Amino acid sequence: MKKYSQILGTGSYLPEKILTNFDLEKIVDTTNEWIVERTGIRRRHIAEKHETALTMGEKAARNAMDAAGITPEEIGMIIVATTTPEKMFPSTACLLQQRFGIAGCPAFDLNSTACAGFMYAFSIADQYIRQGAIKYALVMGSEVMSRIVDWSDRTTCVLFGDGAGAVVLGASNKPGVLSTHLHADGTHKDVLSLDHSIGRPIDVEEELYIKMTGNQLFKLAVNILGDLFDETLEANSMKKSDVDWLVPHQANIRIIQAMAKKLDLPLDRVAITLEDQGNTSSASIPLALDKAVRDGRIQHGNTLLLEGFGGGLAWGSALIKY
Ligand code: UT7
Numbered sequence: 486m487k488k489y490s491q492i493l494g495t496g497s498y499l500p501e502k503i504l505t506n507f508d509l510e511k512i513v514d515t516t517n518e519w520i521v522e523r524t525g526i527r528r529r530h531i532a533e534k535h536e537t538a539l540t541m542g543e544k545a546a547r548n549a550m551d552a553a554g555i556t557p558e559e560i561g562m563i564i565v566a567t568t569t570p571e572k573m574f575p576s577t578a579c580l581l582q583q584r585f586g587i588a589g590c591p592a593f594d595l596n597s598t599a600c601a602g603f604m605y606a607f608s609i610a611d612q613y614i615r616q617g618a619i620k621y622a623l624v625m626g627s628e629v630m631s632r633i634v635d636w637s638d639r640t641t642c643v644l645f646g647d648g649a650g651a652v653v654l655g656a657s658n659k660p661g662v663l664s665t666h667l668h669a670d671g672t673h674k675d676v677l678s679l680d681h682s683i684g685r686p687i688d689v690e691e692e693l694y695i696k697m698t699g700n701q702l703f704k705l706a707v708n709i710l711g712d713l714f715d716e717t718l719e720a721n722s723m724k725k726s727d728v729d730w731l732v733p734h735q736a737n738i739r740i741i742q743a744m745a746k747k748l749d750l751p752l753d754r755v756a757i758t759l760e761d762q763g764n765t766s767s768a769s770i771p772l773a774l775d776k777a778v779r780d781g782r783i784q785h786g787n788t789l790l791l792e793g794f795g796g797g798l799a800w801g802s803a804l805i806k807y
Contacts, residue, residue: 490614490622490654491661492807493555495775496548498541499530499648499762506643513639520643525738529646529763532629538567539580541649542627545771546581549623553653557585560653561619563592564610566602566626566767568796569633570594573683577627590619595767599677600734600795601667602626602767607652607791607803608665614656625651626767633679635694644736645695646763650771660806664720666713667801676702677796706736706794707743713792714747717802723788725749728804730783734793735759735769748790756783766795783807 505528506517520526532541542565550557563578570577578592598605603626610622627649634642654662680692718724725748733741738759745755756773765772770793777783787807794800 488615488617489657489659489661490611491657491659492652492805493621493655494549494551494553494653495771495778496545496550496552496651497649497772497775498544498548499772500532500536500541502531502533503528504531509643512636513642515639515643524644525741525759526644526763527760530648531631532647536629536647537571538565538569538627538629538649539571539577541647542577542625542651543581543584545625545627545649545651546623549651549653553655555621555653555655557587559621560587560623561590562610562613562622563590564595564606564622564624566595566598566606567628568596568599568602568679568766569629570596598767598795598797598799600736600764600766600769601793601797601799601801602795603770604665604791604793604801604803605667605799608667608801610654611662611665611803614654617656620656622654623651624654625649626765626769626771628766628768630764630766633693633695638694640699641695641697644764646765648762648765648768648772650768650775652771652774663804663806664717665801665803666717666720668709668713669797669799671797673705673798676705676798679796703737703740705798706740709794709798709800710740710744710792711747713800713802714744714790717790717804721804723804727788728790729787730754730756730777730789732756732770732774732777732789732791734795735762735773736764744792
């Protein structure tokens with residue numbers, strides 16, 4: 486019988502501290518109206534000084550494992566998508582292993598796929614489970630974006646937030662993850678970047694913060710995601726009307742609206758957390774998924790389309806029978 490991976494549990498963690506658009510009006514030359522109209526964001530969570538991708542990720546992971554009804558000892562692989570790890574190495578995933586008191590299973594971070602990171606991590610875990618190499622995988626996105634934005638740059642600092650979202654995937658004989666699709670195009674390398682790296686050429690000045698040409702990225706995103714939807718549905722011989730829920734990366738409400746329109750889906754069939762969480766990069770898809778699962782909107786049997794895109798450019802999708 487064909488083997489699938491299936492989503493067995495989801496979990497989230499959001500820092501308590503909230504920064505509203507009105508708070509931002511006091512920091513940079515912006516207005517609540519501009520931010521709401523151009524992005525759809527009203528507030529975002531910001532990590533406390535002691536909180537990191539590791540501490541937030543641990544909480545989200547424990548929630549997801551509880552929801553899946555499995556213990557850390559049963560996990561066969563840990564993949565953490567994060568642009569903001571505590572350390573270059575050991576990976577956040579290895580540090581999580583240590584916190585869970587487990588050892589032996591492969592554990593690694595995906596650091597450079599930015600907002601597409603969760604889709605990349607999810608796809609890798611799905612392949613391992615499909616092949617029968619492992620039974621359970623813990624996949625997450627965890628980000629402290631507040632530490633890599635320039636708080637004097639109004640074009641970026643209003644967009645991002647902190648948080649962690651996790652998923653437990655498990656082997657199943659019944660259809661679960663139907664397909665995943667990953668892409669990248671380095672010709673767009675300058676549209677969204679974080680040049681800061683310990684390994685940069687020694688005569689290159691240190692750049693600590695995200696740089697983005699937002700309007701270019703907006704147009705690229707709408708085009709590549711439209712094509713990605715076609716590819717994903719065609720690979721499964723499905724029609725737009727077969728999709729029950731879109732679970733998108735949360736970058737901009739206007740991009741999300743365009744994608745819902747592309748699928749002929751009403752917005753109440755789209756998992757949206759943008760208004761309250763902003764763009765949490767690789768954490769945004771599992772955070773949106775967890776919210777819609779926990780409040781009962783997403784039900785078993787629903788067909789979900791997940792998509793993410795970000796720096797690279799890199800982008801990816803998954804079609805899932807939940
Ligand atoms: O997760 C990774 C993927 N990220 C994305 O996909 C982001 C995609 N891009 C976007 O979401 C939008 O392009 C932004 C929200 C970033 C910007 O919205 P926009 O409608 O594309 O605005 P724009 O960049 O074309 O700027 C329009 C104007 C500019 O002023 P001038 O030159 O027309 O006078 C900006 O300086 O808006 C100005 N502006 C702001 N004004 C008030 C830019 N940021 C702000 C701000 N408050 N925070």
